[in-house]
Amino acid sequence: MMAPAAAGAADWQPVEQVKTYAISGTTGAALYEAIGKRAPQAGGGLAIAHTGFKLTWTRTYEPQGSACAITVAKPRLIITYTLPKPSGRLAPDVAASWTRFISGVEKHERVHGTFIKDLVQQIQDFSLGLRVENDPDCQKIRQVLTARLGELSKAERAKNVEFDRVELNPGGNVHQLILSLVNGP
Numbered sequence: 001m002m003a004p005a006a007a008g009a010a011d012w013q014p015v016e017q018v019k020t021y022a023i024s025g026t027t028g029a030a031l032y033e034a035i036g037k038r039a040p041q042a043g044g045g046l047a048i049a050h051t052g053f054k055l056t057w058t059r060t061y062e063p064q065g066s067a068c069a070i071t072v073a074k075p076r077l078i079i080t081y082t083l084p085k086p087s088g089r090l091a092p093d094v095a096a097s098w099t100r101f102i103s104g105v106e107k108h109e110r111v112h113g114t115f116i117k118d119l120v121q122q123i124q125d126f127s128l129g130l131r132v133e134n135d136p137d138c139q140k141i142r143q144v145l146t147a148r149l150g151e152l153s154k155a156e157r158a159k160n161v162e163f164d165r166v167e168l169n170p171g172g173n174v175h176q177l178i179l180s181l182v183n184g185p
Helices: 028-038 092-127 140-168 173-183
Strands: 015-023 050-064 067-086
Touching (some): 092 140
Parallel strands (some): 015 067
Antiparallel strands (some): 050 067
């Protein structure tokens, strides 16, 4: 097996979209309580917001004599950020508090999006130019690729878990955003 060619700059762009779920309330505490009732499932529990993605690939496995190489590895990535959104008009002081809260939550979710984009780039960098000798039917190369994808995915999941642990623990950024919203107007 030869080392994969480095793929320089990304030749792809993700599609990023924001979806919302409706909540209601007239105070920060009521809005947060509504989030608890309507929040999406994520990581085995409920989450204020969630970052999900759909990833598909166009890959060309090309027999080259007795070897096989990946000559095309183009991702199509759709990242969806799901955020709460008040369904009614908020009083100015509550609206200002909500804006600070949701801006911070969205910033947090976009870090998860960056982790996903980094993962996809790592996959592309590894895939493009990957060559496995003694694989004229392009079967061994798929096993090599699958093993590496598992390693990369596991590392990305660990990075997300650690990021959430820091952000959501007492004193963490998201924890502070929650306290500010709940204790505000």
